[in-house]
Amino acid sequence: MDQIKGIAYQIAGDFGLAWGKFFSQVIIFILVYTILKKYAFGPIMGMLEQRRQRIADGEAKLEKIGRDAAEARQTSQAILDKAEADAARLVKEADDAAKAIQERRQQDAVASANTIIAKAREAAQLEQEQLMSQLKREFGRMVSDATSRVTGKVLNTDDQTRINQETSAQVSA
Amino acid sequence: MLPSFLQPTSFSPLLANVHSYASELFTESSNLGFLTNSLLVAAVVVGIVLWFAAKATKNMTLIPHKAQNFFEFIVEFLYGQVEGIVGAKIAPRVFPLLATIFIYILVSNWFGLLPGIGTIGWGEGTGFMSVKEVHDPLLRPPTADLNMTFGLSVSMFLVWLYITIREVGVWGFVVHTFGAKGGLKGVMGAMVAVVFLFVGVIEVFSIVFRPVTLSFRLFGNVLAGENVLHTMSGMGGFLGSILAPLPFYFMELLVGLLQAIVFTLLSAVYIQLSTTHDDHGHEEAHH
Numbered sequence A: 001m002d003q004i005k006g007i008a009y010q011i012a013g014d015f016g017l018a019w020g021k022f023f024s025q026v027i028i029f030i031l032v033y034t035i036l037k038k039y040a041f042g043p044i045m046g047m048l049e050q051r052r053q054r055i056a057d058g059e060a061k062l063e064k065i066g067r068d069a070a071e072a073r074q075t076s077q078a079i080l081d082k083a084e085a086d087a088a089r090l091v092k093e094a095d096d097a098a099k100a101i102q103e104r105r106q107q108d109a110v111a112s113a114n115t116i117i118a119k120a121r122e123a124a125q126l127e128q129e130q131l132m133s134q135l136k137r138e139f140g141r142m143v144s145d146a147t148s149r150v151t152g153k154v155l156n157t158d159d160q161t162r163i164n165q166e167t168s169a170q171v172s173a
Numbered sequence B: 001m002l003p004s005f006l007q008p009t010s011f012s013p014l015l016a017n018v019h020s021y022a023s024e025l026f027t028e029s030s031n032l033g034f035l036t037n038s039l040l041v042a043a044v045v046v047g048i049v050l051w052f053a054a055k056a057t058k059n060m061t062l063i064p065h066k067a068q069n070f071f072e073f074i075v076e077f078l079y080g081q082v083e084g085i086v087g088a089k090i091a092p093r094v095f096p097l098l099a100t101i102f103i104y105i106l107v108s109n110w111f112g113l114l115p116g117i118g119t120i121g122w123g124e125g126t127g128f129m130s131v132k133e134v135h136d137p138l139l140r141p142p143t144a145d146l147n148m149t150f151g152l153s154v155s156m157f158l159v160w161l162y163i164t165i166r167e168v169g170v171w172g173f174v175v176h177t178f179g180a181k182g183g184l185k186g187v188m189g190a191m192v193a194v195v196f197l198f199v200g201v202i203e204v205f206s207i208v209f210r211p212v213t214l215s216f217r218l219f220g221n222v223l224a225g226e227n228v229l230h231t232m233s234g235m236g237g238f239l240g241s242i243l244a245p246l247p248f249y250f251m252e253l254l255v256g257l258l259q260a261i262v263f264t265l266l267s268a269v270y271i272q273l274s275t276t277h278d279d280h281g282h283e284e285a286h287h
Helices: A002-014 A019-151 A157-172 B011-016 B020-025 B037-057 B066-086 B091-111 B146-178 B186-208 B210-233 B237-243 B246-275
Strands: B121-127 B130-137
Touching: A019 A157, A019 B037, A019 B066, A019 B091, A019 B146, B037 B066, B037 B091, B037 B146, B066 B091, B066 B246, B091 B146, B091 B246, B146 B186, B146 B210, B146 B246, B186 B210, B210 B246
Parallel strands: none
Antiparallel strands: B121 B130
16 A cells, blocks of 8 residues: 555656645636636526527517418408409499490480481571572562563562462472 | 656746745745646636636627627537537536636647747756756646646546436445346346446446546646657757647647547546436446
């Protein structure tokens, strides 16, 4: 045992081992360990955990946002479908109403045109008749004038009336 | 015995080069004898680590600034590695210790590669501000001091013991170490029990020597690297002293990282082996 102890002491001496130096190194190590554990590793691990938590929360929020977006898409799609159906119905109704209005307007226009045409025809007829009577009168006067000049006779009212009537009858024929 | 320039040196011989009265304050037998050049560098390394940790954890935000981002990367990476080995249950308890060990060893290893560490000091003078060989370096890498590596491994061993007892209990640890596996009964069971008892004794020796293996592995690698760099620096005149050690600097960068990983992961494996409740083997990888 003493021999082993002697060898150990010799090795320690050869390599410069000494209690004072040994403990001073241990104390330095314990010092750095204590400070790093309390002021470095603790806060850093806390920060890493906080970041991990933040990422996990972010992922959860992302999933929720994804779900909400899917729901919103479904809802908006439903609203769009309904709006599309309403729009189609409104367009159809408007189309029908327009067609009805167009038809009614067309009928009104046709009726107005017919009225205008009838009135025009009446006016033309009246004007024709007026011109005809004026023509007859003028023609009767010219015939009476020609007759009186040819015959040298002054025509009385009866003659003039008779000549006018005959002339009118011939013009009308 | 190691050459004197490869051992941690108290400030006594250093100050002896300056003034004898100052030297007496730091003799091995005095109260300040524990102050060594490697302890001074260890204090500087601790200062750097704490400065960066303070910078990284100051004004922390969810969108990290550069220092915070880098520190978070290291912490997250290490936590993943530790959790992968010791399991999710134990990881929060052992992570701060293992992460501190990793960062402290890594920074110490790389700090020791800085020009001037181990090469500035006193020795046989060859001219103005020039020595043939540095006998008393002003600064030494902390991981090239067995006091530091042994201190780390003993601290790790005590934490391992505490976690193991807390997790499986004293009796659970005894059963885990010496108990027969396989569930055999009768004569075969008794024979197997004797074998496992013997294996348990070997296991106890293995456990006791863990601090030694851990500390000497780290110490030896860093010391050897430092030695190689010093040797290479002394070759081939001025230009050779610059070019010759250059490839070894890259190698030592890797070795420094590798040794930090090895120490940390082995510690994690030791914890995992003694805290698992299953029945598989509990052999470990000694290097």
